[in-house]
Amino acid sequence: MESLLKSIPGTVVFQDEILLTGKDTDSHLRNLEEVLKRLDRIKLMVFPDQSLYCIRQRLTSSRCKEAAWRSRRVSQAQSSRVCSERTMQAQPGKQHSSSPGSKEELSKLESRYLFCGNTLKITRDFSSNLGISAIIWEAGLVLCSFFEQEKISFSGKKVIELGSGTGIVGILAILLGGEVTLTDQPIVLNQIEFNIDKNIPAAIKQHSKVSALRWGENQDQFPTDYDVILGSDIVYSPQDFPSLLRTLRHLSNANTVIYICSKMRESMGAMNFHNKLVPQHFNSEIVHRNEDKEINVYKVTKKGPSVVGQPQV
Incomplete structure (x- = not known):
């Protein structure tokens, strides 16, 4: 689906979801119409009120219906799910929900995932201009699956997560016994705290902490005795690599284990980061692919x- 829609402006595909925007309502509608036409061309089913999410421009119901009428089966653009039967079968443990209520509800989208016996209800906030921080990236899901596959426990471990975004990885680490500090840019912290409140029982809420961390700037305000450092899809901006490495070097010690899960995008420097930059200061091995x-x-x-x-030899 990504290759099908990649040429449409303001459109991003993530798994079986489509995030759509536009500079104004008219361009937003044009982009929406083109998305729907292409999906109809390959006979993808469209389920109302679940997954194609139009960001920022809040289209009225009548305008959405006008666009949808031309491509069948969509009634609202605020939150409608686009997926094929094959996708639904491939992800039986994943559910999505959104309630057509207040403006606040319409600006949030909840997804559910099952890892390590825990159902995680992760909400993405599209009302706060969080950009990529409002996406549940595939690398985060792969890292959670790795924890499940390897039966990893964080019991008694002091953990910090970099670039937490929605918080899904750090939240799972808390549920697996860790004392976890979830970090990101200040604007993202409310989203993380919201998801912690949704997923972490009151009895263990004290095992979680949310803090603003700007790589290369304020890492010195954090301790250096973490047992585990986590990061998923944090390797995508070459200009930030020196700051990320400085942060990792400060937070870690000889006993720290760092798990970094990366989509190997050559165009975004992931291969250079892992194969050339990291080995200058760290030992590194691929433990899952x-x-x-x-x-x-x-x-x-x-x-x-x-x-x-x-x-390096």
Whole structure:
């Protein structure tokens, strides 16, 4: 579906969901109409009120129906799900819900995931201009699956997550026993706190903490004794790589285990980061790979002072 829709302005595909925007209502509607035409061309089913989410421009019901009429089966653009029967069968544990109530409800979209026996209800806030931080990235889901597959426990571990976004990875780490600090830009913290409130029982809420962390700027305000550092899809901006590495070096010690899950986008520098930059200061190995999605899970540990900077064999 990504290749089908990639040429449409303001349109992003993530798994079986489509995020759609436009600079104004008219361009938004034009983009919506083109999306619907292309989906109809390949006979994808469209379920009303669940998954194609139009960001920022709140289209009226009549305008949405006008656009949908030309491509069948959509009644509202605020939140309608687009998926094929094959996609539904491939993801039996995943459910989505959205309630057509207040403006606040219409600006949020909840997805449910099952990992390690826990049902995670993750809400994305499209009302706060969070951009990519309002997306549940595939790398985060792959990392959660890795924890489940390897039966990883964070019991008694001091954990910090970088670039938490929706908080799905950090929340699972809390439920698996960790004392977890979830971090991101200040604007994202309300979304993380909302999802913690939805998923973490009151009895263990004290095991969670949410803090603003700007890589390369305020990492010195955080301790250096973390047992585990987590990051999923945080390797996408080469200009941020030096700051990310400085942050990882500060937060880690000789006993810290770092799990970084990355979509191996060559155009965004992921290969250069993991193959050339990380080995300058850390030992790194691939412990899991999703071939279909080209996503790697790296286990990273800090090198001792005597080997930092030595040529890699």
